[in-house]
Amino acid sequence: MAKQYDVVIIGAGPGGMTAALYASRANLSVAMxxxxxxxxxxxxxxxxxxxxxxxxxMGPDLAQNMYDSSINFGAEYVYGTVSAVEDHGDYKLVKTDEDEIQAKVVIIATGSEYKKLGIPGEHEYGGKGVSYCAVCDGAFFKNKEVVVVGGGDSAIEEASYLAGIVDHVTVIHRRDQLRAQKVIQDRAFANDKIDFVWNSNVTEVLGDDNKVTGVKVVNNQTNEESVLETSGVFIYVGLLPMTDAFKDLNITDEDGWIQTNDQMETSIPGIYAIGDVRQKDLRQIATAVGEGGIAGQQAFKYVESLADTSKASVSEH
Structure with a gap:
């Protein structure tokens, strides 16, 4: 017998936790x-x-504060991996690696993950010098030189963070200017421990059996190839939506992002999407929180509409 909730939220990032707060505060039973x-x-x-x-x-401190709020009105936190969601009209079936959960509403808040370069050496040296998280791994490179690949907000913010730990940071970007916000750019340009390699692509991560020793770089204007010695490679070249579990619902675009309206509704009644998994321009904590509040309130309205329909059906008989 599947467990039953009014609302199941898939994902416990800032959007998911906010949705849990709003839905549970509206006296709905909620599993996150x-x-x-x-x-x-x-x-x-x-x-x-x-x-x-x-x-x-600090990020972990904000996460803890949000979590404490999210469970304050009875929402439950469930550890598990969702493999599929089935739409059965008035209820949805959420399948995990452990069991099945039945819900009137599903809010998808699975977020996104860092895109890989897909080059030789990237996988082989994962955890041996290749990283996608400066906060997680930066301390391992104290007094060493590292490379950051990318030119957006994440890449340049992480380069500035790493500059406070390592001896030197080289940012390699495929274009001739950064895409990061100006305030973030200015901070990096003013840091004498950060320099830039423009119009260039990293084509291979080099190393021995145990650690990264360098990267192969090609200038995409001149085709000139060079090798840059480095102890670490931090990669920030974009995001991929985590939507494999929902592919059979036909609610994503061709790139896998979930499409919604401004009420966070997908094309399936009772299924909502919020945060970084949505098709949108700005992916920030603040926007995820706002969307979580909207989805939590919309979940309440949807559950109420189901109850009203059920009452009307009973009265007709």
Missing amino acids: IDRGIYGGQMNNTAAIENYPGFKSI
Whole structure:
């Protein structure tokens, strides 16, 4: 017999935790499922400086604060990996690696993961010098030189963070200018421990059996190839939505992002999506929180509509 809840939230990042707070505070029974620790990518972020109410707060601290709020009105946290969601009209069946859960509403908040370069050496030296998380692994490279690949907010923020730990950071970007916000760029340009290699692609990670020793770099304007010695390679070249479990629902675009309206509704009644898994431009903690609040309130309205329909059906008979 499947466990039953009013609302199942898949993912316990800032959006999912906010949705759990709003839905449970509306007196709905709520299960929040995640395959890892609550907080999502906040746990891999050092200082968060753009979340209202805090001049600066450590990512794990904000994650804990949000989690404490999310379970304050009875929402349950469930550890597990969701493999599929089935739509059965008035109820949805959420399949995990452990069991099945039945819910009137499903809110998808699975987020995204870092895109891989797909080059030789990237997989082989994962955990041996190749990383996607400066906060997690930066301390291993104290007094060493590292490379950051990418030119967006994450890449340049992490380069600045690493500069406070390592001897030197080289940012390699495929274009001739950064895509990061100007304030983030300015901070990096002003740091004498950071320099830049423009119009270039990393084509191979080099190393011995136990550690990274360098990267092969090709200038995409001149085709000139060079080798840059380094102890670490931190890769930030984009995001991929974590939506494999929902592919049979036909709610994603061709790139896998979930499409919703401004009420966070997908094309299937009772299924919502919030946060970094959505098709949108700005993926930030603040936007995920706002979307979580909307989805939690919409979940309440949807469950109420099911109850009203059921009452009307009974009265007709």
